[in-house]
Amino acid sequence: MDLTSSVGNKLVPGDELGYDRAKEVKEFDETKAGVKGLVDSGVTKVPRFLIHPPESLPNPMLSPATxxxxxxxxxxxxxxxxFQRMEIADQIRKASETWGFFQMINHGIPVSVIDNMLEAVRQFHEQPKEKKMEWYSRDQKQRVKYYCNGDLLVSKAANWRDSIAFDFRDGPLNPAALPLVCREVVSGYMKHVIELRKALSELLSEALGLNTDHLENIECMKTETLVCHYYPACPEPDLTLGTTKHSDPASLTILLQDSIGGLQVLHQNHWIDVPPVHGALVANIGDFMQVKVLALSTLHILLVQSFIQLSKWDAFEL
Known part of the structure; x- marks a missing residue:
């Protein structure tokens, strides 16, 4: 099986006559090793199914307007x-109107908890593949699963990342259902995030001019999914992406970056870097929240549609 072939830097998936993408993707997926497995095997070329067309890649001549x-x-x-609450709610309103994003500091989650979370996810992804393979799955009903690209089998160009996801939509997970290497840390982190979620639900309600418990009562942010992305070093980073541009469908995404950076947001037709701040979290107003806001005809606030693009960073989504 050849997972390392590419013809220069101009190859676009599907261009080469006789290239069987479905076969190559199936063989890759069956390794259950993800892109980290490619790195560990010593590849020097990005596989064709991971190569993005030039128009989808960042233009090095156009630097972000930071x-x-x-x-x-x-x-x-x-x-x-x-007093502080009114001021904070107003800042959230303005940031949501104009950006759809904001970074949060002094949010109540200890820096030690954040650092431990980043380290635990790194340890999971960097352990021997034999220990990760038992968690590898594309079953949507599996509440804890490790995978490479949720849309790997259908996407035209896959992303250079592996992920582990924890689904809390049906309630808390039994700690025994979590990988041992990150079990205690994930459970502790989620307890803090749920408390932050409650606070943000109230602040966003007040920012919208509604009762404090409005978003909670309509169950706008009732459930949580934790997704932890891992982006190993890429041998040809100019040919692929960690994550393509997108908007988040949920009500709210809380992002945790590591120190590497790579997160960008689209603002006034410019891709803007979101520099990592140790201990900070990034809030992203999602599509569902915007739909809820637009449905409230008495409001005069419009949350901008937001897009994010990533290259190499660790993210945690609520």
């Missing part, structure tokens, strides 16, 4: 108190 734009940073310190 000089003129900066994603809002909101300090949640003291949000329980009346």
């Amino acid at each position: 000089t003129h734009f900066q994603v809002p940073v909101i300090d949640l310190q003291g949000f329980e108190q009346s």
Whole structure:
């Protein structure tokens, strides 16, 4: 099986006569080793099914307009108190209207918990593939699963990343159902994130001019899914992406970056870097939240549609 063939830097998946993408993808998926397995095997070329067409790749001649734009940073310190709460809710309103994104500091999750989470996910993905393979699955009903690209079998160009996902939509997970290497850390992190989710639900309700418990009552942010992406070093990074541009379908995504960076958001037709801030989290207003807002005809606030593009970073989505 040849998973390393590429013809220069101009190859686009499907261009080469006789190339059987479905066969190559099936053989890759059956290894259950992900792109980390490719790296471990010593590949020097990106497989064809991971190569993106030139128009989808970043243009190195167009640097992000970081000089003129900066994603809002909101300090949640003291949000329980009346005066600070009104100011914080107003900042969230403005950031949601103009960006659809904001970074959060002093959000209540200890830095040690965040650091441990990043390390635990790294340890999971960097353990021997034999220990990861038992978690590899494309079964949508499996609540804990490791995989490479959720749409690998149908996408025209797959992304250079592996993921492990934890589905809390049907309630808490039994700790025994989580991989041992990250079991305790994931459980502890989620307890903190759920508390933050509750606070943000209230603050977003107030930012919209609604009762504090409005979003909670309509179950707008009732359930959680934790997705942890891993982007190993790529031998030909100019040919592929960690994640293509997209908008998130959920109500709210809470993103945790590592120190490498790579997260960008689209603002006024510019891709803007979101520089990693140690201990900070990024909030992304999702499509479902926008639908809910648009359905409330008495409101005069419109949350902008937001897109994100990533290259190499670890992310955790709620």
